[in-house]
Amino acid sequence: MQDRRRFAIAVDIGGTFTDIVIADNRQNRFVVSKTSSTPENPATGFFNAVxxxxxxxxxxxEAVEIVFHGSTVATNxxxxxxxARTALLTSRGFRHVLDIGRAEIPREANLYGWVKPKRPIRPRDIFEVEERVLSDGTVATPLDMTQLEPLARQIERGGYQAVAIALIHAYANQCHEVQLHEFLASRLPHIEISSSSAVLPVFREYERSMATVMNAMVQPLVGRYIRLLEDGLKDRRIEAPLFIMKSNGGIFPPKEAAHAGAHMALSGPAAGASGAAFLGRLGGIEDMITIDIGGTSADISLIRQGQPQKSTTTRINDLPLALPVIDIHTIGAGGGSIASIAENGAILVGPESAGAVPGPAAYGKGGTQPTVTDANLVLGRLPPSLLDGAVTLDTEAASAAIDEQIARPLGTSVTEAxxxxxxxxxxxxxxxxxxxTVERGLDPADFTLAAFGGAGPxxxxxxxxxLNSRQLLVPRHPGILCATGLLSTDLRxxxxxxxxxxxxxYDLDDIAAVFDRLSGEAAAKLSADGIGTDRHQLxxxxxxxxxGQGTELTVPFSDGPITNETVASTVSSFHDLHRQLYSFSDPQxxxxxxxxxxxxxxxxxPISPPQLAEADTSQLPPDDSRMAVLQGLEKQQVPVWRRERxxxxxxxxxPAIIDQLDTTTVLFAGQHGEIDSWGNILISEDAS
Known part of the structure; x- marks a missing residue:
């Protein structure tokens, strides 16, 4: 007889597959699965997986105790x-705040080829209101209340589904935004409203306005989606609480997610980074570089002292999202990345991807262009089928695509291509x-590389x-780490x-007052979520x-009373970080x-993965072998192990190959892998 309410479910929805794990909290057991995603209605894929x-x-x-979910609804x-169709309300004179932006070309962009990204809201959807707050919070011009009723009628006639309110200097005094919000909420209760003083109460009007607009745009969609999930879970007799993944590496309940949808943007890779950090802490590894390689892209993050590093300078669609998110660098390189030949005869790979449809040539779904997956298959590094036989790969089609479009034009063999x-x-x-790492003043040799995702290992x-990193960590379930990572997250x-x-x-009293205010808001929020004060961590x-600088660095600020010494310690940390990042500092x-x-x-x-039993001996005979190119140009017979054994x-x-349901791990000559008690493979170079 099952103990009631002892199971946790974690669901992560990707573009091609939905990953899911169910964990038994009492018997220390995981069951994992992958099902097809349903982009036209993500909720369908969610419930299919459940x-x-x-x-x-x-x-x-009825035995499910808690449900975690990572979604791409906001990101997509x-x-x-x-x-949603969104209107922006701003102070008079700031109607073009989004179009003006920062009036600069991104440093990494082509100076002559850069095209200004499309703004999410057109100027005709931006309405000015008569008011003005100064940078010190002083009200220079009170909000003109007589303009609000005509404004509400304009919004109603315009068919807007959401409203973003971002008034100049509202971070210093939110009184006018609160008045606007309260009036519109009572006058237009069917419209979702986001205020910058709630979404991002910091200076820089462009970034603050953009974050508020993004939040307003996704708020109706996220709200409907979450209601579908909550209702669907109840219909399926699952009365467990639901928690949603955030881009800062934490989770929050549906009532918060429904009004702060922008915090879900870019949350998919965040679960993987959080999961890798948790596995590292279990194994005593605090400093890691993680790479999550999927079909289209590779997501890279940095973990220091057991925690994923965060950033407030993230961009999405080349537009700023200044909310705190796990610092993830994404590139267009994955299993589906297409290989081609440039005019000068060089091989190009990516960023274009074959995606899931038509996919690599080996998938047999109509794809004809050679991809990274095709190359790995031709070299024998991938098995002839994926997902334990559910997806058969066509080696001949992969070889033909590489031969026709890469090898023959270059006058070389398929293997060399x-x-x-x-x-x-x-x-x-x-x-x-x-x-x-290197460009941030860090030595990769001090870090463990964690590779996951379907193509990572x-x-x-x-x-x-x-990279010359210290060692390589391959998680027990690399292809679904974003799902298993959800089981280790905290409310944040x-x-x-x-x-x-x-x-x-420096005004010590003001600093203390601000931290007291923020601490009070934090304690109230966590307590409202049912978290006891003994589990609060600030x-x-x-x-x-x-x-004279235009950008800032974020450094820790000491706990306890605010004194000249604690401020000096914070400033000293800033000098140290500046020196690490830019190779110089100015202590004076x-x-x-x-x-x-x-x-x-x-x-x-946190729900830890089940630990493995200890082996009687360090050696295990291989389960099989296959011909593969792991060194030189010739195929050799390479031993193959099944991961679950x-x-x-x-x-x-x-040289060795380890196959499993969700990925394949390749060890080259001169490398050895050891299995730890949590099922991770720790791969190192042999001592020379």
């Missing part, structure tokens, strides 16, 4: 310009890995060598407030810059305090 895993695990719906709405494709894509990924061994909220203070004139931070220079931040965490009970303490020396 029903499938309940069947596989033989679990009754922004990327595909499919958000396939190796060339992999060399190019690996160098592309290695450059991105160095961008997150195939390329991980070569990337470890190219970020609070911030601009308090510009000049060097030498972390202070501050954004600092040298006088004037340092300005710009924003005060608070990260509030409500600690949940490996126990803690088993050791495998390369």
């Amino acid at each position: 029903e499938d895993v309940l069947r596989l695990a033989e679990v009754e719906p 709405a922004i990327l595909e310009h499919k958000g 396939a190796l060339g494709i992999l060399a190019i894509v690996n160098e592309t990924m290695n450059s991105a890995l160095k961008l997150m 195939v390329h991980g061994g070569e990337l470890m060598r190219l 909220y970020d609070f911030a407030l601009t308090r510009l203070q000049r060097a030498g004139h 972390r202070r931070m501050a954004d600092l810059r040298y006088a 220079g004037a340092v300005e305090l710009v924003n005060l931040r608070l990260e509030a965490t409500g600690r949940m009970n 490996l126990l803690a303490g088993h050791r495998i020396s390369g």
